Amino acid sequence: MYVYNDFDEAFVRTRVAQFRAQVERRIDGSLTEDEFKPLRLMNGLYLQLHAYMLRVAVPYGTLNSAQMNKLAYLADTYDKGYGHFTTRQNIQYNWPELRDVPDMLSDLADVGMHAIQTSGNTIRNVTADHFAGAAKDEIEDPRPVAELLRQWSTDHPEFQGLPRKFKIAVTGCEADRAVIRAHDIGIQIVRNAAGEIGYKVIVGGGLGRTPMIGKVLSDFVSKADLLPYCEAIVSVYNLLGRRDNKYKARIKITLHENGIDKIQDLLNALFEQIQSLFGGFDQQLLAEIEHSFAPPAFKVKSTDGYDAARLANPAFRSWTDTNLSDHRADGYAIVSISIKKHGATPGDATSAQMRVMADLAAKYGHDELRISHEQNVILPHVHKSDLLAIYTALRAADLATANIGLISDIIACPGMDYCALATARSIPVAQEIATRFDELKLEHEVGPLKIKISGCINACGHHHVGHIGILGLDRAGVENYQITLGGDGTETTTIGERAGPGFGADEIVPAVERLVLGYLDLRMSPSETFLQAYRRLGAAPFKDILYPEKAAQNAA
Amino acid sequence: MARPFVKVITANALLEGDAIWFTQNGTWSRNIADAEVLTDEAHADIRILEAQADQSAIAGVYLADAKVTDAGPAPVHFREAFRTRGPSNYSHGKQEA
Structure with missing residues (x-):
């Protein structure tokens, strides 16, 4: 680190x-x-x-x-x-x-932490794949370049008063776990035909009031060129970005209004000017940073005990089925700790739980933890022989919910329970959906399903890219919830489609239940996920389920 | 018909950030029931200037819709109602006491 x-x-x-x-x-x-x-x-x-x-x-x-x-x-x-x-x-x-x-x-x-540039019209915290350095499908760990970008952007004198906030995300593989296409700049580490490592640079993605999927600005930027290239992008945005209307101030609008060709021309001209000014110092720095992210010394040990424990303990088996991901090292797994116990607030951890997770990382996880954008905590490097001990400790701390990627693993922003910008609450809706599906004992049957809830149009809860998205609004002084369908935040990013009129606070959970039960009837087989079924069938049958009265009228 | 003008002046306490309301005698209360009810727009303009002058005690002053009840002024909008209680996921904030 x-x-x-x-x-x-x-x-x-x-x-x-x-x-x-x-x-x-x-x-x-x-x-x-x-x-x-x-x-x-x-x-x-x-x-x-x-x-x-x-x-x-x-x-x-x-x-x-x-x-x-x-x-x-x-x-x-x-x-x-x-x-x-x-x-x-x-x-x-x-x-x-x-x-x-x-x-x-x-x-x-x-402990080497701060809160600088977590607000304001600056370059915000640089995010990355939460499986960085551990994922099996990774070309290279994205964190050294994320750290380089952090150092470059922190207190950057030219970029303290941008037209609006600016968010960068980096991933090291094709599978996108960092929603890079919904960021101002999304960076994907790629390999070119010659086998060299470089970056695909995507610009102008974003959710919020005007959701847009980022456009590829360059298929391959070399390692040495990345920082001047990013500086050129932000500089062009700093000049062209609108300051007259904060709703039109993000780079996605700048790109949309000016067109990608004009942006490319300005960018390339500026890039040529500034490229030489970097003088290679950044590469020297990157090499030092890369050194500090060297992979841990993975141990070689039998996993027989793990296999036996899985057979003997069904609850442990269920947790390992849901909460583990493939690790690049033999005998290792990536553990996702769910911070989404049914009925609890998504993303909230008590101090005692934080200490348990810290201890587990120190004892079994090469001293590393990750926070995922899906509001869970990850132990990225765990040997399988330690999984039972980890599971047992997590269970004692109320952290062993086996629901990663399932219906109760909901993203929710703080909403109007805390946020001054919110137009409705998000947390109670998330709590009720999770509690309801736990009662129905259906979530494993339903399978992979991402519900994302935002308490206002700014979309901190990523509702546009939820398979089922929920947006809380204020309709004439009453909380009202709009549903979007078919969103996707991965490498096949899709903005969800609005299903129709919103639902009242007491109607939204039954509406989601109707939708999910209806999907079970519509799917071809248990292996067809909600998103696959939606893509195959289109919105119409799902809208009929959500609005049965309207469907009956149309049928009459 | 336009809704009659019934407002209270509210803000957050500077140190704790807690929701507070401006009273008739120019002090701040943690309880909306103590707030001065403003029914005249011109008078409200003056009172909000007076409220804003208290910079070392408060932050973010604004006028909020209110209604008069037997227990004193009360919020109209759900956002303002939440400010009188606290969040719904924990019994924190004013409801905690």
């Missing part, structure tokens, strides 16, 4: 000291809220419905056990004993007091 060098350490400490002074000046009245707001946002501090919220960056979703333990410490010391993992691989604290925030940032700096 990357460890802060003296420069990083000094930079973060200086920022904490600056923010401490800014908070003092706000409290003594020398700064008004209007003056203070941009300063606090630069440091990840929001003011929400009931309290402040501190958003802490987890760069490319990677943590070690000391960092996870520190997050638990923060939850206990300054918050209400829990934290909320987000769809951008960050963690949010919902109840900090203003006076404590500089201490929180100082504590984070002790």
